Amino acid sequence: MKHGWMAALLGMCSVALPAQPLPAGITSQADTAVREFLHQHPSLRQRAFQYQWKPLAQRLPACPQAPAVELPRKERAWGALTLRLACDSASPPWSRAVALNVQVTGRYAVARRALRPGSVVQADDLEWREGDVARWSDPLAEELQSLEGLELFRAVAAGSVLRLNDFRAVTVIRSGDLVSLSLKGQGFEMITTGYALADAAIGVTVRVRTLEGKILQGKAVSPGKVEAVLD
Numbered sequence: 338m339k340h341g342w343m344a345a346l347l348g349m350c351s352v353a354l355p356a357q358p359l360p361a362g363i364t365s366q367a368d369t370a371v372r373e374f375l376h377q378h379p380s381l382r383q384r385a386f387q388y389q390w391k392p393l394a395q396r397l398p399a400c401p402q403a404p405a406v407e408l409p410r411k412e413r414a415w416g417a418l419t420l421r422l423a424c425d426s427a428s429p430p431w432s433r434a435v436a437l438n439v440q441v442t443g444r445y446a447v448a449r450r451a452l453r454p455g456s457v458v459q460a461d462d463l464e465w466r467e468g469d470v471a472r473w474s475d476p477l478a479e480e481l482q483s484l485e486g487l488e489l490f491r492a493v494a495a496g497s498v499l500r501l502n503d504f505r506a507v508t509v510i511r512s513g514d515l516v517s518l519s520l521k522g523q524g525f526e527m528i529t530t531g532y533a534l535a536d537a538a539i540g541v542t543v544r545v546r547t548l549e550g551k552i553l554q555g556k557a558v559s560p561g562k563v564e565a566v567l568d
Contacts, residue, residue, distance in 0.1 A: 362396035367404055367422055367435075374406035374420070375439065380413040384441050386471075391436040398431050400424035415441050415471035443470040445477040445498060452493040457507060458484050463499070475500040486539075506538030509560040518545050518555060522567035533563070 359368055368390075375381055375388060404422040408414055418439060423432040446463040456462075460481055470477055478484055478499040487504035510516060510533045520527045529547050537543035537557040544554045545563055555565030 362393035378414040441471040510537040
């Protein structure tokens with residue numbers, strides 16, 4: 338029972354693996370502040386990570402209280418980081434930029450075989466590996482569910498890591514397809530047909546040339562169907 342409780346607790350929190358000895362100039366106070374900052378950062382929640390400080394040009398000044406930690410202009414606290422430590426309680430107050438590297442352990446997918454553009458990836462197309470997912474600047478496919486409703490927009494070689502940026506929403510309408518266009522307004526609905534003038538995924542606005550030659554537009558709602566709501 339005790340082990341189950343501990344496993345549940347670790348699943349709710351980020352886990353910092355044992356850190357390396359502190360380099361010269363880094364105080365234990367600053368290290369604790371940075372570690373707490375990383376633990377609380379949204380991008381590291383429910384993840385196992387470790388970090389290494391990069392050498393400082395000069396020793397950090399003393400601070401009567403724990404220094405504040407900021408991560409300017411970056412959403413993920415992964416990989417090579419530059420943090421800013423600030424101590425307003427010192428006399429005089431000080432602020433320093435410090436550098437470190439954060440490694441994040443996770444599962445990621447690689448292509449088991451060469452995949453073509455337009456492919457909807459299936460489970461047997463993938464091989465799962467464990468490693469440092471922070472090595473890549475782009476978000477990776479870490480769960481099969483994250484690829485549902487998506488298709489590749491570029492070719493992927495066998496053994497290549499799958500990035501979420503390699504995917505787009507599945508195209509349900511192709512340029513030139515004959516589609517059904519539903520026009521809905523207050524108290525009426527009219528259905529006509531026409532040819533799509535562009536590719537579209539579900540929810541994407543697409544223009545349609547009707548058989549009478551008129552150009553209308555609506556949103557793709559399913560394969561071969563477009564819907565327009567008229568005011």
